[in-house]
Structures are given as structure tokens and as C-alpha cells.
Amino acid sequence: MTPLLSLRGLGVRIGGVAPVSGVSLDVGRGEVLGLVGESGSGKSLTMRAVLRLLPPAAQVTGQVLWEGQDLTTLPEGGIRKVRGGQIAMVFQEPMTALNPVLPVGLQITESLGEHLGLRGAAARRRAVELLDQVGIPDAARRLGAYPHEFSGGMRQRAMIAIALAAGPKLLLADEPTTALDVTIQDQILKLLLRLKDELDMSVVLVTHDLGVVAGTCDRVAVLYAGRVMETGPTERLFTRPSHAYTLGLLHSLPDAAQARQRLRGIPGVPPDPAALPSGCRFAPRCAYAVAACRLEQPPLVPVAEAQESACLRAADLLAAGREAA
């Protein structure tokens, strides 16, 4: 079966720098894919490139195949039908992503009208259903409320309701819980998972929180300096990382079993996209790097069932992991 969304060698070039290059990813039907990486690793840019929401100065290379159709060459009218209608997006900041001067209900019915042609009382009824579905109590009365009357969690729920109004097949969630309290985070993630099942959607969850990934995603793609370092099933990646960077990320998590231990962070900082190192982009910070790592960029190759890694030392890492286990 063809994947719902398939990125083929996606690159973004802005001015002289390429913050995203050669990203290949698949999102299957009904799947939750986690897109993990540090700030500036190109997670959000990749998502925006999918919907062609980048500034005009940005050049996109490669292909974005949506059900087999390349979105990068679609005319403006065509991409607008995809946006919102088939692929929806939820942003990090629910405080600013809602229009402050329009009532929430109106922002939902607007999407219903635009994509489904639903207007008037029918649209109102559907909007109440949607608000109800995302867990906003007393939905009918809340239609006329303005975003500032909602709490952060409620706004994110409203945002999700707007995004889901047109019944998209894929939801791109760009750090949807980063701006929220931990308890609310959990509620929103559970909501997303429930809606994914109820509405038969796929979700791409962009985050830098590995804990969130572990709890929600079926599969993970790890991004570093604009390239995919490793992809694989969540369970597999957390127990048998095959890339030195993934291993570094896992090590830098606090471990409840070893409380009060010094955290093992990754030394150094991500490279400046204007001055990328030759060879593997992680090599300068990598404890496992060998001379060959600095010569050329390792390609993403299968290392195990459904697991791909762009690390020359993948085999060693896997072997070491097996010994430790």
C-alpha cells in the first residue's frame, strides 16, 4: 500500500543555506509519526514545506507525495484544497494561532463553509459537535466565546476542532503541547490519539520531548541539522538505537531509576546551517566518530526490520546494545 504522505529527498534552501536537506519520510495511514530533533533541526520547516507555507525566498527541492501526487508542483488553487481540507495543522502556540477578534464558533464554521460548503444552522450544529468532540464542555454556549475567554488547554482544543473541521486525513501537529502545563499536555495528547482513531487520521507529531514520543508515537524519525539520522518503530528506537545521535538523546534523559545522577548531555552545539561540517553532521559532537565519519555523509540505510540509520557505526551500536541488554 502506498503511504499517505511520502517525502522524497525534501530540501529547503533559504539564501545560501540549506536548513533542511535530503529528508525522506513516509507516513502511513492511521499512523502516528514522531518527528524529533533539537531546536533548529528543521522539524518545523519540513512540516511547513509539506504545505508550501514557506516564505517566497525559500526554495524547495525534492518531492512531497500526497497519495501519490506531488504537492510541490501543484498549482496554488490545488494546494489550497489540500491545506485544511486534507492536511491540517496545529501550532505550538494556541494563544496566538487563534484569531483574537473572531468568536471561536465562527472560526470553526468558516472552515466548514470553505471546505465542506456547510453554512448556517447546519454548520453551527457541526461546530457544536466538534467542540464537544475535543472535550470542551457546554459547547453550544461556547460558540460565541472569544479566544481570550479560553484557557491555554481549551484554546488548543479549539484549535484542534478548527483543524479537524474539514475532516483531514493527516494532522500535522507542530509541538502542540509545548506551551501547555504538563497535566494539560497529557490531556491534549490523549485527545489527539483518541481523535486519530475515531476519525481514522494519521498524525505527524513534531516535538523535542522524547517522553511525549514514547507515549504516543508508533514510529519516530530523528532529525539533526536538517537531515534524518534514524527512523524506526518507537519501541525499537528507544531500546536499540542504531545512531550515535539517538543514543546521545536517550542518554541525556533523566532516569528515574538513577535519581540524582549527573545528566549525560551531548557536548557541543548543533552546527550552523551556513557552515555544516563535511561528512556526518553529528560527527564533531559524536563520541563514536571514526575518521570515515568525517569524509562523507552516510546515507540512510536499513539496519533492522523497519529501522533505518544514517550512521556508519550502526552495527557496532546495535551490537553494544545487545550486550548491555
Place this chain on the structure above:
Amino acid sequence: MSDEAVAPPAALRPAATAPRRKQLRLPATGLLGGAILLLFLLCALAPWLIAPYDPLAFDYMAIMQPPSWEHPFGTDNFGRDVLSRTIWAAQVDLQIAVFATLFPAIFGTLAGCLIGYAGGWVDALFRRLVDVIVTIPFVVLVIAIVAVLGPGLLNMYIAISAVGWIIYARLMRSEIIAQKKRDYAAAGRVMGYGRLRIIFRHLLPNAASPLLVYWMTDMSLAILLGSSLGYLGLGAQPPTAEWGVLIADGKNFMTTAWWMSIFPGTAIVLGGMGFSLFGDGLATWLRRRA
């Protein structure tokens, strides 16, 4: 409590706490401005009810009478009642305030929205145009255009509109540029909405409050400009009662009949103040509400 005395009746009062209600009310200066405007609006809508005399009727038995109980603002050199003329003039001057700003506000807003959203070379072109136009003083430019078209109210409107929209466009352009970078604008694009829908449904309502406030201020400027042009004989033509025209009529008699110019002049000042105060109050109110 004195606050309660001015609060709306209980039935109209929203179920909110007292400080919030206070916040949502127009500030006192704004209310004063509103009251002045209301008074002038009343004069403009039904001058025949308020004015004691016919503004155009000559009375040769009472020429250049000083203010008295019979003629509170005195009479002019034809024996016309200055109070009645000042009241009737409100009609012309409020009309100037509205008509001289309506087209610039609407057209300037449309242009500013589109230019601000488009950016790029459209914006660069517009900025050059603004640079050129602001080098010429506004009044001088308007007078030049009126001089070409010929005096009269309609030509005055055309002249003010031709120049005035630029200021609105500049204001809206910068507002839209600020708004289009906000997340909700991106969210609108993500939802697959078209450009016009995003600009006018989503960005404009967020950018409208400075526009409203400036519009109010501009109306006061329009009254002053209209009066200036009337005074110079380029705007409203005698015998139409217009504040600027009234002042011009009285200027030759300043030493003997000061009331002919002083009272219409006071009306201009009050009118300008009314719009300014109301605009200011509106700005404060919109800021608090946001």
C-alpha cells in the same frame, strides 16, 4: 457610589465584576467628546428645531447687534442671527467631516491592506509614492487641486480624497504587515483560505482599531481644513453658512463686531476637540478591551 450613578440600568448591565465594567466603559474625556459630537449632530440633523431664526433672513433693523438675550451670539452685518447661522453651519461642517474622510478611509484601507499583504515590489512602489507626496504639504496640495478644479464643496471633497487616502493606506499597510506575521494568519493559510479572505476577514478586524481612531482625528482635521478652505473662498460658497465662511464674513468687522467671528471660531474649536477627545477615548477603550 458615584460609579453606580453613571452605570447603565441593571437590565443592560453585563454579569461581570465592577472593575471589569469600569474598564469596558469609555473614559470620561471620550464621553465628553461624544457629548460634544452628539450636540453638533443634533444641530446638523434638525437645525430648524434648535436655531431661533432663519440663518439666511436679513434683518435691517438689527444689524451688528452685540450678544443679547434676543440674539445670544449677536447679529452680523446683514442682521442675520449668528447663533442660527452657527447652528446651521454644523450641518455643512459635519458633512465635510464625513464626506472628506469617507472615501480616503475606505479606499486607503483597501489599498493599504492589499499593499501590505502583497509586499515586495508593490510595497516598494507605494513607499516611493508616499515619499513623493509627503514632500508637498497637504494643505498646499489640496489648495492646488481645488484651484485647478474650481472652488466649491464637491471639488474640495475630490481634492481632499485624492491626497488623503495615502495616509490611511500607509497606516493600514504597516498594520497589515505586522498582523500578517502573526500565527493566526499562518493558521488561516494552513486552513487553505484564499488571500482576500485572510486579509479582510482575519487581518483587517485585528488592524482596525488604529484606523477607527485615526478616522476620528481625521474628521476633526477635515473640519479645520474645510473651514480653512471656506475661509479662503475655495470651499463652501456664501451665503451657505459654514464655520470658515462665517469667520471670513466677520473678519472685516473684528474690531467693531468680534462676535461675528469668535462664535463660529469657537464652534470649530469645539468640533475639533469633540472628534479628538472621542477618538482618544475610543483608542483607550479599544486598548483596554484587547
